[in-house]
Amino acid sequence: MIRSRNYARRYWWFVVPAALAIIAVIVFPWVFTVYVSAFEWRIGSTPEWVGFANYVKLFGDERFLWAMVRTLYFTALSVVFPLVLGLAAALVFHQKFPLRGVARTIFILPMMATPVAVALVWTMMFHPQLGVLNWLLSQMGIPPSMWVYHPDSVIPTLVMVETWHWTPLVMLLLLGGLSALPIDPYEAAKIDGATPWQAFRHITLPLLAPYIVVALIIRTIDALKAFDIIYVITQGGPGSASETINIFLYLQAFAFYNIGYASAVVVVFFALILLLAALLMWTRERVRV
Amino acid sequence: MQGTTRRATLLGALSAPMVVEQAGAQSAFDWRRFRGERIEVSVQLSPRGQLLVQHNREFEELTGIRAGVEVVPEQQHRQKIIIEYASGRPSFDVGEVSLHVNKRQVGRARWNTDIRALIADRALTNPDFDFDDIGAGMREYATQADGRMDTLPAFADYFILYYNKELLAARNIVPPTTWDEMFEAARRIADPSRQIFGHVGRGLKNANVVLWSSYLLGTGQRDMINAQRQLITDSDDAIWAARQYQRFLRDASPPGSIGFNWNECQTTFMQGRAAMWVDGIGFAAPLEDPQRSRVAGKVGYAVVPRGPAHHHCALFGAGYGIPEASRKRGPAWYYLQWALGKQMQLRMLAAGAGVPARSSPFRNEEEISRSRFPREFFTTLEASARIARAGLPEILPVTEFRDVIGTALTNTIGGNDPATELRAATAAFRPVLERSEREG
Numbered sequence: 001m002i003r004s005r006n007y008a009r010r011y012w013w014f015v016v017p018a019a020l021a022i023i024a025v026i027v028f029p030w031v032f033t034v035y036v037s038a039f040e041w042r043i044g045s046t047p048e049w050v051g052f053a054n055y056v057k058l059f060g061d062e063r064f065l066w067a068m069v070r071t072l073y074f075t076a077l078s079v080v081f082p083l084v085l086g087l088a089a090a091l092v093f094h095q096k097f098p099l100r101g102v103a104r105t106i107f108i109l110p111m112m113a114t115p116v117a118v119a120l121v122w123t124m125m126f127h128p129q130l131g132v133l134n135w136l137l138s139q140m141g142i143p144p145s146m147w148v149y150h151p152d153s154v155i156p157t158l159v160m161v162e163t164w165h166w167t168p169l170v171m172l173l174l175l176g177g178l179s180a181l182p183i184d185p186y187e188a189a190k191i192d193g194a195t196p197w198q199a200f201r202h203i204t205l206p207l208l209a210p211y212i213v214v215a216l217i218i219r220t221i222d223a224l225k226a227f228d229i230i231y232v233i234t235q236g237g238p239g240s241a242s243e244t245i246n247i248f249l250y251l252q253a254f255a256f257y258n259i260g261y262a263s264a265v266v267v268v269f270f271a272l273i274l275l276l277a278a279l280l281m282w283t284r285e286r287v288r289v
Numbered sequence: 290m291q292g293t294t295r296r297a298t299l300l301g302a303l304s305a306p307m308v309v310e311q312a313g314a315q316s317a318f319d320w321r322r323f324r325g326e327r328i329e330v331s332v333q334l335s336p337r338g339q340l341l342v343q344h345n346r347e348f349e350e351l352t353g354i355r356a357g358v359e360v361v362p363e364q365q366h367r368q369k370i371i372i373e374y375a376s377g378r379p380s381f382d383v384g385e386v387s388l389h390v391n392k393r394q395v396g397r398a399r400w401n402t403d404i405r406a407l408i409a410d411r412a413l414t415n416p417d418f419d420f421d422d423i424g425a426g427m428r429e430y431a432t433q434a435d436g437r438m439d440t441l442p443a444f445a446d447y448f449i450l451y452y453n454k455e456l457l458a459a460r461n462i463v464p465p466t467t468w469d470e471m472f473e474a475a476r477r478i479a480d481p482s483r484q485i486f487g488h489v490g491r492g493l494k495n496a497n498v499v500l501w502s503s504y505l506l507g508t509g510q511r512d513m514i515n516a517q518r519q520l521i522t523d524s525d526d527a528i529w530a531a532r533q534y535q536r537f538l539r540d541a542s543p544p545g546s547i548g549f550n551w552n553e554c555q556t557t558f559m560q561g562r563a564a565m566w567v568d569g570i571g572f573a574a575p576l577e578d579p580q581r582s583r584v585a586g587k588v589g590y591a592v593v594p595r596g597p598a599h600h601h602c603a604l605f606g607a608g609y610g611i612p613e614a615s616r617k618r619g620p621a622w623y624y625l626q627w628a629l630g631k632q633m634q635l636r637m638l639a640a641g642a643g644v645p646a647r648s649s650p651f652r653n654e655e656e657i658s659r660s661r662f663p664r665e666f667f668t669t670l671e672a673s674a675r676i677a678r679a680g681l682p683e684i685l686p687v688t689e690f691r692d693v694i695g696t697a698l699t700n701t702i703g704g705n706d707p708a709t710e711l712r713a714a715t716a717a718f719r720p721v722l723e724r725s726e727r728e729g
Binding site: 150 | 398543544689696
């Protein structure tokens with residue numbers, strides 16, 4: 001017993017570099033952010049200790065609360081659409097048909113593009129008078145849309161870009177899951193006279209559920225931290241119609257230089273992400289059972 | 290020999306030693322004193338920044354100093370330099386400072402060297418530098434409240450009126466001189482069935498405040514804060530300006546203007562879809578580029594229309610400074626002398642890259658006559674210089690000011706009442722300004 005404990009102790013040192021790296025790049029910044037959130041501090045001025053005042057102010061700040069609502073709205077849509085379309089695409093690409101490899105490659109191209117470049121191209125296409133999208137609509141006899149240039153349509157339009165960009169990732173994840181599914185249940189269902197829909201509903205979907213949850217977790221985290229596409233296309237506008245927490249945070253920290261207040265936003269946002277992650281992990285465990 | 294008098298000859302003989310001494314001083318100025326050194330320069334992405342990059346080799350060959358020029362988009366550049374200054378160890382030895390945004394912040398923290406001492410240092414300053422050539426207005430703009438000059442003024446940016454000569458001529462309309470005339474002209478020119486609009490302007494929050502201030506500058510109030518440095522953006526004049534903004538953007542501009550920044554405005558105007566556009570002077574170069582613009586050669590230039598009480602155009606500008614923390618102060622000062630010297634400032638004017646802070650480029654008739662810009666462009670510059678007034682308040686939280694007031698203005702395009710919006714925005718921003726005034 002004593003010998004094995006000594007044996008383990010000899011190897012603890014191997015953990016030290018990784019532990020130091022984690023402390024330096026994760027623990028310290030996190031603790032420091034919590035510490036800074038207790039100060040009223042603008043860059044260039046002297047920090048002043050205010051305790052929890054930044055948090056109290058935050059929960060009374062209508063702009064922050066709306067940003068939170070918009071974040072959840074954007075996240076929900078940006079998870080649901082890629083999941084549904086990604087699943088449909090995975091089912092299609094799981095079938096055998098001519099030039100399937102070429103079609104798969106073309107389908108995953110958007111995922112390889114740099115988000116800022118993607119955003120700039122979409123911005124040009126969204127221009128209400130000169131953009132190609134409204135020209136296409138006019139060719140089909142459909143009246144022009146304001147896309148990102150109207151408060152009501154801005155978030156659905158941004159979700160459209162996000163969906164275009166990230167559906168291929170979901171497709172790849174689910175395609176991997178489909179390839180790993182056993183054939184036996186399908187053969188048994190066929191003998192029992194199940195329709196394709198019944199086979200999908202009662203065999204494919206339950207067996208694929210763990211993969212769907214993984215895709216759900218990845219998409220949720222990605223959508224929550226979405227910044228580049230929103231910032232480049234709308235900068236949170238028109239007005240504040242697309243101002244998510246990330247944009248709000250960016251403005252507070254790097255445009256208004258309210259470092260203390262921005263740190264409080266980070267802490268609250270981090271708590272929100274932890275909560276969502278815990279919920280998703282709990283769902284994952286349930287699906288496994 | 291006629292006309293040569295004994296007195297003139299005597300005067301010439303007496304002054305000859307002084308001329309020789311001055312010429313000697315010029316030729317003796319040692320541009321290569323810091324050869325072998327390396328400096329870093331951080332400027333904004335703009336035609337001015339591109340000029341510096343384009344001619345960088347000239348500086349390096351003149352001085353033997355290597356200059357790494359970093360060019361960063363405007364908004365990101367402003368954020369980057371402030372964070373780097375605050376870190377205490379900025380990565381650059383010469384930095385561009387937007388005077389209308391960061392002047393007070395940089396000045397209060399004393400992040401930059403007072404360049405008056407460098408100008409006065411004869412060993413470090415080329416006798417040709419001619420500080421007095423920089424216009425008095427720009428010198429004042431770059432001077433802090435305590436008298437320190439921590440940036441050398443580089444250029445001014447005036448808001449002017451661009452108009453499409455063809456579209457105005459088609460309706461027998463002359464360039465407007467009042468905002469009412471301009472609105473009426475915009476209404477007459479509009480032809481939505483052909484996607485032609487009378488006006489285009491900034492609707493995106495933050496960016497749009499400078500258009501609103503163009504209207505406000507023509508009122509009796511003119512400014513956004515009063516002499517006691519209190520916010521007055523909910524006054525009758527401010528609300529009048531917001532109503533102008535609303536009617537131009539809502540009733541005379543293309544649908545979707547609510548999300549337009551300058552780049553969308555520029556694209557719309559370049560494509561010949563808008564007849565009039567009030568914005569910064571720096572857009573002349575792309576508008577006159579036949580490779581990119583459908584209105585090249587058809588653009589008219591005029592000073593902004595007058596308001597009910599005053600006639601001003603919004604003034605913005607930038608200077609280049611040397612961080613206190615820089616260890617390359619000498620080479621950095623050499624860079625400033627070259628980058629903002631007469632030759633480079635003339636190039637700036639000739640290229641339409643901006644309005645130089647120096648006066649001498651405007652006196653260079655030869656260069657102006659060779660320019661690809663019409664004479665009207667230069668006369669508009671000169672006329673704008675005479676009526677220019679700061680387009681943003683000189684306060685610390687100016688970006689937050691633009692954000693809060695800008696959101697209110699954007700909301701008016703959607704149909705909200707300007708008075709209600711401005712009062713709410715003013716109430717929201719007032720404590721921010723009061724706190725910053727207490728601190729600074």
